Amino acid sequence: MKKPVEKNTEKNRKVQEWRRGRSFLFLYSPLLSFFLAILLAFLLSSLLISWIGASPLLAFKALILGAFGSLNGFTETLVKATPLMLTGLGLCVAFRSKVWNIGAEGQIHLGALATTLMGVYLPHFPSFISLTLTGLASFFAGGFWAAIPGWLKIRWGVNEIITTLMMNYIAILGINYAVHVPLKEPGGFLPQSALIQPSVELPILVERTRLHAGILLGIAGAGVLHILLARTTLGYQIQVVGLNPDAGRCSGIPVGKIILIAMVLSGGFAGLAGMGEIAGVHHRLLENFSPGYGYTAIVVALLADLKPLAVILVSILFAALIVGADTMQRVAGVPNSLVLIIESLIVLFVLGSRALSYVRHPLFFVKDNGQRTTEGKLRIS
Amino acid sequence: MEVWEWGSGDSSTLSHPHTSIPLYPLPYPHTPILPYPHTSPLSYLHTFILLRIDKITKRFPGVLANDQISLEIEAGEVHALLGQNGAGKTTLMNILYGLYQPDSGQIYFKDRKVKISSPRKAIELGIGMVHQHFMLIPDFTVAENILIGFKQRGPFLNLKRVEQAVAELSHRYRLQVDPTARVQHLSVGSRQRVEIIKALYRGAELLILDEPTSVLTPQETHELFQILRTLTAQGKSVIFITHKLNEVMQVCDRATVLRNGRKVGTVKIQQEGPEKEVIKENLARMMIGKEVSLETERTALKKKPVQFGKEVLKVEELEAVNDQNRLVLKKISFSVRAGEILGIAGVAGNGQSELVEVLAGLRKAVGGRVFLNGQEVLNEPPRKLLEGGIAHIPEDRLRMGLVLDLPLPENAILGSFHKAPFSFKIGNALPGPRWLNYTEIRKFTERLIISYDIKTPHPEATMRMLSGGNQQKFIVGRELTRSPKVLLTVQPTMGLDIKATEFVHQKFLEQRENQVAILLISTELDEILALSDRVAVLYEGQIVGLLPADQADREILGRWMSGL
Numbered sequence: 001m002k003k004p005v006e007k008n009t010e011k012n013r014k015v016q017e018w019r020r021g022r023s024f025l026f027l028y029s030p031l032l033s034f035f036l037a038i039l040l041a042f043l044l045s046s047l048l049i050s051w052i053g054a055s056p057l058l059a060f061k062a063l064i065l066g067a068f069g070s071l072n073g074f075t076e077t078l079v080k081a082t083p084l085m086l087t088g089l090g091l092c093v094a095f096r097s098k099v100w101n102i103g104a105e106g107q108i109h110l111g112a113l114a115t116t117l118m119g120v121y122l123p124h125f126p127s128f129i130s131l132t133l134t135g136l137a138s139f140f141a142g143g144f145w146a147a148i149p150g151w152l153k154i155r156w157g158v159n160e161i162i163t164t165l166m167m168n169y170i171a172i173l174g175i176n177y178a179v180h181v182p183l184k185e186p187g188g189f190l191p192q193s194a195l196i197q198p199s200v201e202l203p204i205l206v207e208r209t210r211l212h213a214g215i216l217l218g219i220a221g222a223g224v225l226h227i228l229l230a231r232t233t234l235g236y237q238i239q240v241v242g243l244n245p246d247a248g249r250c251s252g253i254p255v256g257k258i259i260l261i262a263m264v265l266s267g268g269f270a271g272l273a274g275m276g277e278i279a280g281v282h283h284r285l286l287e288n289f290s291p292g293y294g295y296t297a298i299v300v301a302l303l304a305d306l307k308p309l310a311v312i313l314v315s316i317l318f319a320a321l322i323v324g325a326d327t328m329q330r331v332a333g334v335p336n337s338l339v340l341i342i343e344s345l346i347v348l349f350v351l352g353s354r355a356l357s358y359v360r361h362p363l364f365f366v367k368d369n370g371q372r373t374t375e376g377k378l379r380i381s
Numbered sequence: 382m383e384v385w386e387w388g389s390g391d392s393s394t395l396s397h398p399h400t401s402i403p404l405y406p407l408p409y410p411h412t413p414i415l416p417y418p419h420t421s422p423l424s425y426l427h428t429f430i431l432l433r434i435d436k437i438t439k440r441f442p443g444v445l446a447n448d449q450i451s452l453e454i455e456a457g458e459v460h461a462l463l464g465q466n467g468a469g470k471t472t473l474m475n476i477l478y479g480l481y482q483p484d485s486g487q488i489y490f491k492d493r494k495v496k497i498s499s500p501r502k503a504i505e506l507g508i509g510m511v512h513q514h515f516m517l518i519p520d521f522t523v524a525e526n527i528l529i530g531f532k533q534r535g536p537f538l539n540l541k542r543v544e545q546a547v548a549e550l551s552h553r554y555r556l557q558v559d560p561t562a563r564v565q566h567l568s569v570g571s572r573q574r575v576e577i578i579k580a581l582y583r584g585a586e587l588l589i590l591d592e593p594t595s596v597l598t599p600q601e602t603h604e605l606f607q608i609l610r611t612l613t614a615q616g617k618s619v620i621f622i623t624h625k626l627n628e629v630m631q632v633c634d635r636a637t638v639l640r641n642g643r644k645v646g647t648v649k650i651q652q653e654g655p656e657k658e659v660i661k662e663n664l665a666r667m668m669i670g671k672e673v674s675l676e677t678e679r680t681a682l683k684k685k686p687v688q689f690g691k692e693v694l695k696v697e698e699l700e701a702v703n704d705q706n707r708l709v710l711k712k713i714s715f716s717v718r719a720g721e722i723l724g725i726a727g728v729a730g731n732g733q734s735e736l737v738e739v740l741a742g743l744r745k746a747v748g749g750r751v752f753l754n755g756q757e758v759l760n761e762p763p764r765k766l767l768e769g770g771i772a773h774i775p776e777d778r779l780r781m782g783l784v785l786d787l788p789l790p791e792n793a794i795l796g797s798f799h800k801a802p803f804s805f806k807i808g809n810a811l812p813g814p815r816w817l818n819y820t821e822i823r824k825f826t827e828r829l830i831i832s833y834d835i836k837t838p839h840p841e842a843t844m845r846m847l848s849g850g851n852q853q854k855f856i857v858g859r860e861l862t863r864s865p866k867v868l869l870t871v872q873p874t875m876g877l878d879i880k881a882t883e884f885v886h887q888k889f890l891e892q893r894e895n896q897v898a899i900l901l902i903s904t905e906l907d908e909i910l911a912l913s914d915r916v917a918v919l920y921e922g923q924i925v926g927l928l929p930a931d932q933a934d935r936e937i938l939g940r941w942m943s944g945l
Contacts, residue, residue: 252764
């Protein structure tokens with residue numbers, strides 16, 4: 001193709017104008033509407049709280065102080081945020097390629113199993129090497145668990161929602177069996193595995209708290225995924241496959257391969273979350289070590305609009321709600337299940353604000369001559 | 382007294398065309414509602430105009446879909462609406478059924494001016510539509526399907542009454558359907574009858590059938606025609622949308638031909654007699670178009686003589702099946718030389734889509750050989766074909782060519798993101814991701830927008846915000862800047878206005894001068910004749926003829942296209 005005619009001032013001016021106008025696209029802020037939605041959710045639930053006869057102000061104060069007010073509360077929030085963050089990050093990748101991976105819970109369990117096996121059977125290495133090996137093992141264990149439904153989808157067109165969901169049961173029940181029989185602590189009575197060796201434990205960041213290095217892994221993972229999705233050809237292909245697989249295939253993107261990669265990445269991050277729980281918190285494999293992190297992470301990823309950096313924020317918010325709920329119940333006499341209502345309200349309001357912003361976005365009102373207008377026809381599809 | 386033309390509908394001075402008896406006192410137009418002509422004492426004397434469309438215009442961004450179309454439907458007639466793909470038939474019918482609003486023009490139903498704002502309004506008026514793809518729920522019975530969307534009193538379904546009514550209707554119009562049968566167990570022909578009954582149950586007096594025979598076997602088609610005759614004998618009117626001439630000659634009373642969004646004319650059909658063949662040929666000519674040719678309308682198009690190179694694309698005895706596993710390409714052979722445009726004409730659905738999909742690597746062929754630059758490339762993956770120099774301007778641009786929810790730059794690199802300068806690798810030998818270079822991508826997009834004159838609110842706007850014509854220009858620009866050796870293009874100007882069409886054609890000719898081999902597949906004969914160096918005709922999966930463009934003429938091609 002020929003070089004553009006740089007001398008043509010008219011066209012150059014046009015380009016200049018575009019380049020200046022680029023900032024305009026970022027003016028519309030999803031962050032603002034997100035906080036507005038949270039505010040609305042709290043306002044509406046304060047009505048509920050006053051209705052049951054408690055003071056909303058006291059309740060929210062207790063909720064916030066419980067989650068952030070003390071060192072113990074704050075670190076506990078971060079501990080709870082870690083698995084949500086890691087799993088939510090993985091789901092961002094899968095959901096961007098429009099593969100509905102509901103199986104993060106099972107993938108967390110597989111990661112936990114791999115960590116336990118490494119922690120119990122790995123010969124003694126320096127901590128750095130042990131942790132790296134354990135990380136890789138749990139990443140690929142989770143990735144493998146996600147790759148099976150991914151492969152079934154691309155090979156036979158099996159609905160991944162069903163397969164991933166069913167594989168959760170296999171993983172969870174399988175691990176329940178494992179801690180009862182083959183992995184049971186020798187000589188122990190409880191259904192739990194032996195303790196993992198100290199070299200596989202994640203270092204504690206703040207003394208006398210449970211805050212472990214998993215949170216750093218989560219934040220670093222968010223950065224890596226953000227760059228991967230926004231800046232590399234792999235992220236680009238994942239995006240194209242998610243939005244229009246037919247166009248992807250037409251332009252030479254190996255759609256099946258990309259779906260499989262997205263699934264492995266997704267399951268891998270969930271596996272890392274499982275490693276964080278075992279190597280960071282429990283130090284042994286237990287029954288029911290995850291109170292449904294894999295399912296909450298679906299909401300986290302969707303609320304974060306599948307943006308890795310936003311996952312950090314949303315997962316901390318959800319963890320804070322979980323941690324603060326008990327303080328709220330103690331101090332204000334509000335049942336801690338109210339937090340579930342607040343969570344649901346946040347989800348509803350955020351989704352609502354997104355639907356509204358989608359319609360009201362000024363760029364959606366386009367006249368035939370390309371000028372923006374506020375009264376033009378809505379041009380969707 | 383004025384001469385009263387057949388169906389002209391100028392109502393003030395009516396006389397019957399055959400008898401030329403002035404009709405006083407006139408029931409028309411002063412009596413607004415007159416259900417059926419045969420119930421009127423004067424019905425044998427005059428035709429009752431059920432529906433009159435007056436100068437309907439509908440414009441989509443970049444496309445003039447309907448340009449001042451006027452039409453009259455008489456009570457008790459089967460009126461064919463003929464035209465090629467993209468002629469504006471479907472748009473017009475969607476306007477009638479309330480799915481679109483016209484930009485200008487009026488609709489009169491039973492001589493009352495009406496505004497059809499929704500399908501519900503159309504149904505209330507008495508307009509029923511049978512879509513090409515049936516709108517039935519397979520798990521429901523016939524009667525349950527007929528009840529869908531029908532307002533009824535009280536919370537309980539009165540299925541018995543519906544079943545009775547359906548039985549009555551099917552007896553009256555000889556539509557054999559069991560109201561208690563589940564739709565999933567019915568044949569395609571029966572499902573169509575259910576659709577017709579559904580419309581009749583809702584009180585339709587005008588039935589719109591959108592390409593009703595495209596899904597039917599010959600026997601079912603024959604039965605449908607019987608039904609249409611029964612319907613019209615009882616005063617219902619039918620609009621029959623089709624592009625099959627034989628069917629028009631068999632069952633229709635009149636036919637209106639549309640082309641490029643304009644009405645070409647209305648013709649009275651004689652189903653028997655010596656004039657039949659003449660009328661048929663006339664219709665064919667009206668559909669394909671003769672008087673409005675490219676030479677008169679588009680003076681800018683100049684084809685320079687080009688020295689053809691070697692055969693870049695060679696296809697030998699290619700066979701392929703469609704999604705229903707039916708053989709739709711039957712041992713096709715042809716070749717395209719560098720600098721040559723091979724036009725493939727034919728009515729849509731004769732294997733064109735499958736042919737291009739095979740050549741672009743999107744569909745596996747079951748037999749034959751394809752050579753690209755002398756190398757055999759049959760059933761290679763798309764990436765490899767693209768690398769080998771194939772560019773593909775797909776038929777369904779929204780589905781296959783673009784990602785509507787991504788911004789323009791991301792769409793601009795769709796086929797070439799994995800190559801420099803759009804992406805690079807840090808440390809060539811190391812494993813690792815390829816990084817996108819957004820500076821280069823943006824620059825490239827801006828160049829594309831300027832050199833292909835694409836109208837966009839912003840170079841990083843999402844693709845959805847562009848009009849259809851600009852989206853197509855974007856695809857053409859993207860594919861041509863990849864400097865291909867072979868260009869596959871299907872209906873490249875479908876839905877484009879004249880200016881954009883001319884622009885795209887101009888670009889194709891430039892490529893031809895650059896020694897690109899172009900395979901142009903189109904149902905527009907004008908386009909094929911204006912651009913091609915050789916013309917082939919595809920009919921039922923076979924190439925039935927191949928001529929140099931200077932020997933090709935519309936009559937021969939038209940005959941080949943209709944399988945004669």
